[in-house]
Amino acid sequence: MKLKSLSLSVLAALSLGVATSAMAADATTSTTAPAQTAPSYDQSGFWVGGALGMGYVSNSDISKFPGSANGEAPSVKLDAGYDFNQYFGIYGSYDYMHDLGNADMHLATLGVKGNLPLTQKLSAFGKLGATYIYADNKNFANNTLHMKSDSFSPTAGLGLSYQITHALSTQIGADYYQDLRTSHGHADLTQAYWGMTYKFGQPATPMVVTNNVEVVKEVAVEAQVPTRSSYVLPYQNGQTKLNDYGRYNLGEVIATMQANPEVNAQIIGRADKVGSAKINEKVSAERAANVANYLEANGIDASRLTVSSVGYNNPLKTDTSTKTNYVQRSVQIILK
Structure with a gap:
């Protein structure tokens, strides 16, 4: 559990850093309760993203992955989805984990995603879904080291998202996969990651005021009466x-x-x-x-x-x- 605790501590520290920077930049926080704010433009639409991360199992489950010395595996995530509004959407993702228990893991997930605005740029999100897991075993000479070739798992995730521009955001999060089937029994898997997403059809950034504002040429004011009121x-x-x-x-x-x-x-x-x-x-x-x-x-x-x-x-x-x-x-x- 030391590895899992360390990874979660790093993730929490990163989350706190992003949250602190975002709240200071927005200047819209309260010391008693964070304001739930939302941009004034339509946030519905399709989005795509990618992330890098690390998958790991707890110490109690490492014995079920004898081909993995420390129960860790680097990972790559590709995901896409559609947000119906600022609070709710659906998503699908593909994750690749390299060499976990003498197997490369391929995970395909479908689920729903909820979003909770904390400031005008920072939000927390949660995910629930179902994952199909395919294990590409490397050591066919010894079946005792194999992951089961395919299985299904319920999936949940939490994270923070910070809006860099209207279209571009960065996220840190963790996904949890329950009851992976191995030849040594069931095991749980956690993946911590950092990534970026791009949402289509958002307003241009920076937001430039083009309407309802009178722009005046720079001239010296010499008249003794106001030029504008x-x-x-x-x-x-x-x-x-x-x-x-x-x-x-x-x-x-x-x-x-x-x-x-x-x-x-x-x-x-x-x-x-x-x-x-x-x-x-x-x-x-x-x-x-x-x-x-x-x-x-x-x-x-x-x-x-x-x-x-x-x-x-x-x-x-x-x-x-x-x-x-x-x-x-x-x-x-x-x-x-």
Whole structure:
């Protein structure tokens, strides 16, 4: 069991590392309960993937694999499936394990897969299925070392998935195969793996705002009247810090307010409908505060700023024909 415990410890450490990095990058976590969030685009569709891993048996079962000195076998996984939505899908996989008990293992699995979003990029998944196992025995001179040529096994799996882009994700996980038939009795097999998946038909990355945002040419503001009275500064999912587009527009806001001391600014932080109300309020408040801090750092007195946040309450009116409403993830500035 030392080998199994060590492998599970490594897997747990990798899981914790991915989870920690993902939550820090998203800036959408809670110390009491992780928010279950989902992207604002359609996540259904076909996907394909591949992984490298290691199959192993416990110390109590090593005696049933006399051709394998330590009960381990390197593995390769190919899988594909279809997600009906962000929570549920079906999958099929082929796994090859090299030289386990004097046999190369071929495993074909069909099953269902459940997905639980933890943040906007990190999710946990679970799998249940049935596996057909074919053993390509190498030592025909001594049948006592053989795996049974073919058998069936119930299969379960757990893992973590981190979304790198809309289409590309990386996973770490472990699959468990119960009651493999050997000439020495039944044995259980575990496979730990790391891999990548690609989902077809997803939006382009990075997400570029192309609608509902007015882009202004960079010109010096010399007039004594405001050139614009309203600004909308969009953000990526989970982003609260100012981006280049936001700083560009705030430069115009600063110039206008410095040229017009009687002009004040109303700053409203917003979020889209992804995530819980608590997380959305936190993200929208941080966005609004960061904008206000930037204006104050560039010479605008705090008494001229009114700062508020609304989360996804009272969303901006946009073109309803588009599924993805990027403009809701924004800070709205109204000069008056």
